[in-house]
Amino acid sequence: MAYLPYADIDTPEARPLVERIVAERGNLLHLYQMLLHSPPLAEGWLGYLTKVRQQLTISGALRELVIMRVAQLNGAPYEADQHAPIALQEGVTQAQLDALPTWQDADVFTALQRAALTLCDTMTRQVQVPEPVIGAVRALLGERQTVELVATIAAYNMVSRFLEALQIHSHDVR
Numbered sequence: 001m002a003y004l005p006y007a008d009i010d011t012p013e014a015r016p017l018v019e020r021i022v023a024e025r026g027n028l029l030h031l032y033q034m035l036l037h038s039p040p041l042a043e044g045w046l047g048y049l050t051k052v053r054q055q056l057t058i059s060g061a062l063r064e065l066v067i068m069r070v071a072q073l074n075g076a077p078y079e080a081d082q083h084a085p086i087a088l089q090e091g092v093t094q095a096q097l098d099a100l101p102t103w104q105d106a107d108v109f110t111a112l113q114r115a116a117l118t119l120c121d122t123m124t125r126q127v128q129v130p131e132p133v134i135g136a137v138r139a140l141l142g143e144r145q146t147v148e149l150v151a152t153i154a155a156y157n158m159v160s161r162f163l164e165a166l167q168i169h170s171h172d173v174r
Contacts, residue, residue, distance in 0.1 A: 003167050007036035014039055021046060029082065030168050031159070052155045056148040058141070060090035065100075065113060066120045066149065067156045068092070072100055073124045076160035081170045112140045116149060123153050 009018045009028065014036045021032050024046070035042035053063070064087035071079035087097060096113075099106035103117050115136040122129050138146045162168075 001167070002030070002034065002169070002172050004034065004037070006030065006033040006172075009033060009036060014042075017043055017046075024050065030078065030170070030172055031082075031163065034166055034168055049155060049159070052152055056145075056152065058145050058148045058152065061087070061092050062113065062116055062149070063152050064090045065092050065096065066116055066153050068097060069100055069103075069117055069120045070124055070153060070156040070160055073121065074157065074160040074164060076163050078163050078169050079156065079160050115140055119149065120153050123150070124157055 007014060009015070017036065017039050018028060021028055021042075025032075032042055032046070035045055056063070064083055067083045068080060068087050071077070071083065084097060088094065093108065095108045096106075099108050103109060103114075109117065115133075119129065119133055119137050122133050134146065134150075137149060141149065
């Protein structure tokens with residue numbers, strides 16, 4: 001159970017944003033119900049992460065692969081629960097999801113996916129990234145998509161850290 005109660009979504013300040021979230025996402029996730037303790041924060045979060053998920057040029061499969069790895073590295077099951085179906089829908093295979101814990105030893109990843117996973121592991125575990133790690137990604141993606149990949153990994157580290165700090169989980173009752 002979450003450390004804080006979920007926000008009252010029927011307040012006059014929250015209601016318009018709740019309606020927008022439901023219109024854009026189809027439902028109100030636990031994440032947003034917690035964020036709605038601060039409607040300005042929830043609104044900014046929604047706008048930023050919508051752009052990360054829907055308006056960047058990196059492939060959906062690559063995006064979801066690194067999101068799933070971030071969730072795994074940070075022990076964030078809610079994030080993984082939400083993104084596993086999206087990852088499969090975007091073209092990540094079940095074999096790839098199953099191999100993520102030991103991806104370095106698996107033969108189911110492309111050179112690009114391996115470079116992205118190396119970057120993801122480095123950013124998540126060490127924060128500072130050696131130039132050769134960025135260079136490997138840049139050689140495969142170019143500058144724009146390298147920046148987009150770095151931003152995606154950073155954004156989902158933010159998400160998992162928020163979720164885990166407040167112990168937000170899929171099985172919570174709102």
